[in-house]
Amino acid sequence: MPEDVFDTVATPGATEDAHQGSGYWYPPNPDSLTSVELLNLLREYREAEKAMRVRTSQHMGMGETDLVALRFLLRQRSVGRVCRQRDLARALNMAPASASSLVDRLSREGYIRRTPHPEDRRSVGLEVLENTDREVKATLSELYSRMIRETESLTEEERAGAAKFLRGLIRSVCHHPEP
Incomplete structure (x- = not known):
């Protein structure tokens, strides 16, 4: 199949x-x-x-879900947000128990640590460790540089056309017809 x-x-x-x-x-x-x-x-x-x-x-040396989780946490950190486990579960569309296992694994393997959440002391924040940030950047930076070069090789009109096409596709796959 x-x-x-x-x-x-x-x-x-x-x-x-x-x-x-x-x-x-x-x-x-x-x-x-x-x-x-x-x-x-x-x-x-x-x-x-x-x-x-x-x-x-x-x-x-990690699963794809682990890498997706780290990328999400790094993006959130880059805009000043400290994520909770429930934020990660929601973003990755996973059950709370699965998110708990994921966070346990990432913590145990030294990628993240649990810290008091700065806005809600009753909650636990997820902090990506600096060595993780460096490892992810080192692994992905060349790839992202190549992708940026490809997009920069387009004219402004070509980028606008590509953006229109991709936004249209996003709308088409997000459309849910009435039952």
């Missing part, structure tokens, strides 16, 4: 070129890109990004 059923199934009501399936068997046309070819490129990017996440997790 495919990991993501939507990777191989045409959507009812889609435009005519999408009704021809995923389009992977058609040779690419370097002069123009059909909607299907563009979506196939996006799918290829998602697969490459997923493989990168697996490699990064393996390099750091």
